Amino acid sequence: MTPPSTEPKAALTCHWSDRFVSAATKRRAQGQWRYRRPLATSHGDFAGNDYLGLASDPRLAEAEAVGARRYGSGAGASHLVSGHRDVHERLEHRLAEFVGRPRALLFSTGYMANLGTLQALCDSGCHVFQDRLNHASLIDGARLAGARSRRFHHGSLEDLGRLLARAPIDAPRLVVSDGVFSMDGDVAEIGALADVSARHGAWLMIDDAHGLGVLGPHGDGCVGHTHGSDRVPVLVGTLGKALGTAGAFVAGSEALIEHLIQFARPYVYTTAQPPGVAAATLAALDILAAEPERRERLHDNIAYFRHEAAQCGLPLLASATPIQPLILGDESRTMAWAMKLREAGLLVGAIRPPTVPRGEARLRITLSARHEREAMDRLLESLVNLAREEQS
Structure with missing residues (x-):
């Protein structure tokens, strides 16, 4: 009969902590660590999927x-x-x-x-x-x-x-x-x-x-x-x-x-x-x-944003939907842009591998029927300024 183990219980289970630390260290080193940031308001939100503005209706x-x-x-x-x-x-x-x-x-x-x-x-x-x-x-x-x-x-x-x-x-x-x-x-x-x-x-x-x-x-x-x-x-x-x-x-x-x-x-x-x-x-x-004008307003916003982005030289992917990706490539660059936009009161999704292929990190801009042109203009201006800062 095998005698019961005298090894401390903590020693038997510590490998789980080691696994967590190893996984976290690897993900941080890859620049792929994700954060949750509580929001008090949806103002300036260009990251969500509330395409028709119904979530707050x-x-x-x-x-x-x-x-x-x-x-x-x-x-x-x-x-x-x-x-x-x-x-x-x-x-x-x-x-x-x-x-x-x-x-x-x-x-x-x-x-x-x-x-x-x-x-x-x-x-x-x-x-x-x-x-x-x-x-x-x-x-x-x-x-x-x-x-x-x-x-x-x-x-x-x-x-x-x-x-x-x-x-x-x-x-x-x-x-x-x-x-x-x-x-x-x-x-x-x-x-x-x-x-x-x-x-x-x-x-x-x-x-x-x-x-x-x-x-x-x-x-x-x-x-x-x-x-x-x-x-x-x-x-x-x-x-x-x-x-x-x-x-x-x-x-x-x-x-x-x-x-x-x-x-x-x-x-x-x-x-x-x-x-x-x-x-x-x-x-x-x-x-x-009852309100088809919500969809019409959304598609007007999409057309306006894409036209203005082209005028500003922002290379959006070809998309006729509310999802407007701006490929930045480098993961740290993507995170830096997203953070600076957030500091300006603009929330934009920063998408990195493994969600997208390596080398295709991006800002995932999403548009809604509730977005006013003033807010879209502010986002476009901020994006142009970030691009100019990199060039200077």
Whole structure:
């Protein structure tokens, strides 16, 4: 019989502290350490995803308060136990109608929606083909499923077709792409992706997190009613960006949604979305339909900002969406610019590897319908001054 260890307990567990220190030291040395900075106000915010300015709309706050008073501050259980309320049911119906699908299913976050969908659809026998610039949640979802995953060159239909042609003909195949790419702001060629997928017998899944509420004739995104369930069988959308609340949904056929309800573990084992948030999202959908001028103002702001940036010689990436990246390349330079902008009262996202490829560190400027031209002009002037300071 082995005698019990006499080694101090601290000695048995100290390796965890060593691991933390080692990881932190490495990340700091790479210039990739991240910080959280509490904000008292959203003034000067060019970093968030509140594209239509709905997050601070008092009508949403009131709808959420009314919902909380009626149903309570939390759902109290998962959807499959007792957390699924009539307000959730109404929201799912509205979302399905909004994007032209038979059914929709609520998730607590967009990350969970992608994890749950890929985990439920795929297994080790499934072949998944993803754009290289897909969001981390899509990459992680395929890994969680244990699927055989290949990544095609960004936006390359030729590379995708070549990879699909190599896959076993009898294997389930799923093509996955962002609708709007969150770091570059460009839009996927949905129609062409659907054509290539159909030609090779693959399903197509689009995460339209940054297109929903922004693109499309009615704000239904870059997929919506334009590309139906036969073309894009799996559509994911988030509620915490243009709609100004929180959570996400998956929309598709009756069979798809029932499959997710039964097999998507992040859905099955998570407490349902707070009912007040669902009520606020219903209010957001009402406002989106009644006030198209919000989208018009947003796109006017995008056009104005891009025109003025070009006049100032600021080399923005080609993007017709609210995401306007300014590539600076060097990570320390990117952080220095972001810090100086913050000191001037302007909050801009500083994006570094591993979120973007090495050598492509950038300022990720995001525009909103609530931005006034005076604020955009102040940001542009500050960016020009930073460039001049480097040259002097």
